[in-house]
Every structure is written in structure tokens, then in C-alpha cells.
Amino acid sequence: MGEVYDVAVIGAGPGGYTAALRAAQLGLRVVCIDAWTRNGLPSPGGTCLNVGCIPSKALLESSAFYQRLRREGSDHGIQLQDSALSFDTGVMQSRKERIVGQLTRGVQALFKKQQVTFIHGRAAFQARDDGGFTLQVLDPSGALSTVKSRQVLLATGSEPRALAAAPWVESRIVDSAGALALSQVPARLGIIGAGVIGVELGSVWSRLGSRVTLLEAQPTWLPNADREVAETAWRELSRQTDLTLELGISLHRAQPTADGVRLQYVHEGQDKQLDVGVLVVAVGRVPCTAGLELERVGLACDERGGIPVDENCRTAVAGIWAIGDVVRGPMLAHKAEEEGVAVAERMAGQQPLVDFGHIPWVIYTEPEIAWVGLGEEAARQAGYALRIGRFPFAANARARARGAARGLVKVIACASTDRILGVHIVGPEASELIAEAVAALAFKASSEDMARIPHAHPSLAEAFREACLGVDGRTLNV
Ligand code: FAD
């Protein structure tokens, strides 16, 4: 037998590749095995880099740029007649592909730099013995090899959940990866599921001219978000983007037609029919464990198909750990990264903790939506008496100068201690602004602490400070 690694990481998504790099930094001998193939080549980076966070943000950027020029150019004195402004979907797609290529090659360069051995192939458990674990790896050419390691970290991620009523049909009934790869703008786009993927990808195609209908099973939109913020967000989102949302629907079936897809569903007790060019099914994701041969090492999945772990990502088998989308908790890239770093550090004898209460959520729509910590309803249910500060971007000078004076910052604080319990933002650059709120929660700051910190003027971040002042009823600019 050849080299015995200290840790074999299965999966090079944001969880796995980050864990591999951190473990190598800490002096462990690391191998990372990943099956993703793009254009016939290895493409580490997982869902996030290949068909998730990064390509979606590339298309969101292109479509927002187009929409802004079209709608707001003349406000700035930029003379663009509608007829003179056009876009090329092919160029947008190749720009997206270029960015993905640069980043996935970047992961391979980082592996080299940190001396992580990278193997392109699909891994499965073969055996377990006193020395650790033997994995079998099937490479894309069909060749098998074995890898021996003292510990294994499972970071195999997730895949789109399929719907029996809307089975996949190439280029007609597609998942999020298909929706990111459309070569033409469909005149009508249907989306089942108005979750994060539904609204982000619906925004992309709607900004480029598609009439988008989101069909959502739940009676409320973003049921887990702060109600006021979800309602403000939807009001602003539907004002700025041509999205139609039908809540509380029940899908009967989706069937391909000569030139698209026919949907039959029930909405408010009525049978309805909708014809669309393309249908996207975005009803959540399921953990990826198929083919890992977990039973060979005594591991079993939970009822969701995920790998059960404790709060430190240890599985029921000593020496096997699991992180990211394949375990409980939010399916977010930065959550997977946090867990990856924490597991690598635990393997090296450190005692890090991951606090889910400090994991931010961001939805990259226009305006952006971001939050961290408790929403108002959840905080009240948890028994807190609250003081709440709000500040509208309409009163923020930088937002006015940008022509983006919509939405608000809402800061929720404990009435007795003033500790900030949650921050919710709908507005420009909410994805960036939330970082200060995460730091505030992580350092257990009070609203008074944050209100006393100087914020550059003019900046969007002043809206956070003003909302903190608002907790004490002393906003200055409204
Ligand atoms: P993954 O990224 O899924 O990586 C798992 C890797 O393991 C894959 O490369 C897979 O090929 C490999 N693998 C699986 N089984 C095996 C095996 N047996 N052998 C070898 N390799 C294997 N999250 C955010 O935080 N922000 C966003 O903006 C965001 N946008 C998203 C947009 C879309 C359209 C989608 C679909 C997701 C988005 N997400 C976003 C979610 C994010 O992509 C995931 O939470 C994240 O990628 C999970 O990371 P992971 O490392 O757990 O798994």
C-alpha cells in the first residue's frame, strides 16, 4: 500500500476544499477527491463554483447592468434609446463560463500551493480497519484506484430535489443548472418554488425580458424571514422586476408541449393552466450520498437522506466527519466553509465552534435582502421583550445619490440588555452591509455600541448606524 493520508476529503465544494486547505495549513497530509467534470476536465469548487453561487451572481450582474442602463440611463443623462440598447445572451453566458473557469482553476492552484493531493474521480468506502479507511476511487476514464487515510471528511454536497409532477425534460423542464445555462430568453418562464433560487434566477431572466411566474406551495413568501422585511422585500422586488408570484398553489402536473410546457395546478380552489416556454423546478435540494457505500463502514443516512452529525460535525463512526449541504443546517456555501475550517482545526487538536446564529442569509435580488440572527416574530416567540430600530434608505444620502433609495434596515434588540438579536436589511448592497451586523452579533454588541461607532459619510452603512440609534428612538435623519 502506498501513502497513508491523515485525512481524505471527499468533495471539493466550498466545504471540502476549504477544509482540505486548512488541514494542510495545520500540517496534516491531505488528499481531496472530487468528481466534478466541466468541459471534460476536473472542476473542483462543487455546486457553488460550477452551477451555484458564482454563475448565478455572474448572470445577476449582467442582467442588472442591462436593466439599470435601460431604466435609469436617462436619469443620469446617458442617452440610450431602448432600440439602441441590446444584449447578447451568448456573450453573457461565455463571460459567466470564463469566471467559473478562472475560479475552479484557482482552487487547483491553491491545492498545489498548500500541497493538498487532488484526485479527480468518484470515491466510495471500501473498508475500515484499525489504521483507518480505504477508499476506492473511480476516475472519469473508468480506472479504479485506492486511497488510504486515517480520517475521512464527507463534503459531498447536495443536488436539486426532483418533483414527480414535473419530471426533468432536457431544455424544457430544468433544474437550477439548466436555468443558468439557457441560451435564449424564454418569452414566458415558469418557476416552481419561490425560494432563494426561484427569485434569484427569476430575476435574471425577467430583467432580460422574460415574463416570469413563480408558483409557490406555501401560503406566505419566505416564511422563515422576518415578516415585515419579507413583505417590504416582495413589494420592492415586484416593483423593480416583472415577477408574478402565486402563493399556496398545488401542482398537478407539468407536461411538455410542441413549443414549451403546460402547467396544471390549483390556486385558491380554482383549477388553473399556464403555458410557458421553459419550466424551472427549484423546490429545494437533497443531500448527495449515493454511491458512497456508507454501509461498508457502518454509517446510515437520516430520513432526509443526509449524514447525521453532532454539533462538531462528527458522525457516528469515529474518524469520519461530515460538513456542508450533506448534513443538517442551512445549505449555504459560507456555512459549509465554516464547518470545513472547524473540522480541520478539530482534527489538529483545536476546539473551534460554529455558531449557526451568526450565519447570514443573503438573497441577491434587486433590492438585495439580507439578515442575521432572529426575526421579530422569532425573537418574541423566544420570550424576549424587544426594542426595534428602523431606518429607510430613502433617508440615506448615498442611496439617494445611487438612485437606490428603497428598502430599510431593521435592528432588533433585547429591551432589557440592548443586545442586538437580529438585523434585517432590504436595500442596495445588503449583501455587503450585513457583514457589520454579523460582527455586531458575534461580539454580542448592543445597539448603543454600534450607534457610537463612526461610519463614513456618505455611505450606505450609515443606515445601519441610524437603525441602531432608532432602537433608542433617536435617529437623526428621519
Ligand atoms: P457542494 O458545493 O455541493 O460540493 C460537493 C462536491 O462533492 C461536488 O463537487 C461533487 O461533485 C462532489 N462529490 C459528491 N459525491 C462525491 C463522491 N462520491 N466522490 C467524489 N466527489 C463527490 N450558497 C450561498 O451561500 N450563497 C449563494 O449565493 C448561493 N447561491 C446558489 C445558487 C444556486 C443556483 C445553487 C444551486 C446553490 C447556491 N448556493 C448558495 C448554495 C451553495 O452552492 C451550497 O450551499 C454549497 O455549494 C454547499 O457546499 P458543499 O461543499 O457542502 O457541497
Ligand code: NAI
Ligand atoms: P428553498 O428551500 O429556498 O425554496 C424552495 C421553495 O419551493 C420553498 O419556498 C418551498 O415552499 C417551495 N416548494 C417546495 N415544494 C413545492 C411544490 N411542490 N410546489 C411549489 N412550491 C414548492 O430552495 P431552493 O430555492 O431550491 O434553493 C436551495 C438552497 O440553495 C436554498 O435553501 C439555499 O440554501 C441555497 N441557495 C442559496 C442562495 C443564496 O444564499 N443567495 C441562492 C440560491 C440557493
